[in-house]
Amino acid sequence: MASEATLIHRSREGDLAAFTDLVTRYQDRVYNAIRRMGLRHAEAEELTQEAFMRAFANIHGFRGDSGFYTWVFRIGLNLTRSSLRRKKLAHFAPLELQSSLDGDMTVERDESAALSARRVAPPEAELESRETTHAIQHALTQLDEELRSVAILRDIENLDYNEIASILACPVGTVKSRLHRARTKLRGLLAALIES
DSSP states (O other): OOOHHHHHHHHHTTOHHHHHHHHHHHHHHHHHHHHHTTOOHHHHHHHHHHHHHHHHHTGGGOOOSSOHHHHHHHHHHHHHHHHHHHHTOSOOOOHHHHHHHHTSOOOOGGGHHHHHHHHTSOHHHHHHHHHHHHHHHHHHHTSOHHHHHHHIIIIISOOOHHHHHHHHTSOHHHHHHHHHHHHHHHHHHTHHHHHO
């Protein structure tokens, strides 16, 4: 498997297959992060595709100060923020409700293995797991956009503080402060779940 640097170099030379390899490596993670920001399946897919199209169009401008993933993630997050602002969405439906609203039962791509594992779990455990997932997703939608994005990037995508700072174009201290506020608010929102 070619290194990311090699794929970027080849992409800059117009090698579409090399760029396709980059897309394959990162599209699911970008899609899932965009989806968790409160968008429906079709919207998240469209914005993911747009993020990679913009990345390809601007590959010569990629300086390499961060990883390619961080760069394309920033593009996707900026597109998502613009989309959310245009719609002026004040409240987002939880992801499970969104899939039924979309008219499909699409499961987030990186969670398909987890769902397979749940099928063998006892019904009570599966129900409890679903309720917990629903509560967490709903709590995330209650956060302000800047707090939600930090929580998703750190606690779900497992990015380090420097990567998050690069994606959000803010200092690491701001990332830590927002994350602390996000976690505090989430704790409050999930208090009933934690106590039960």
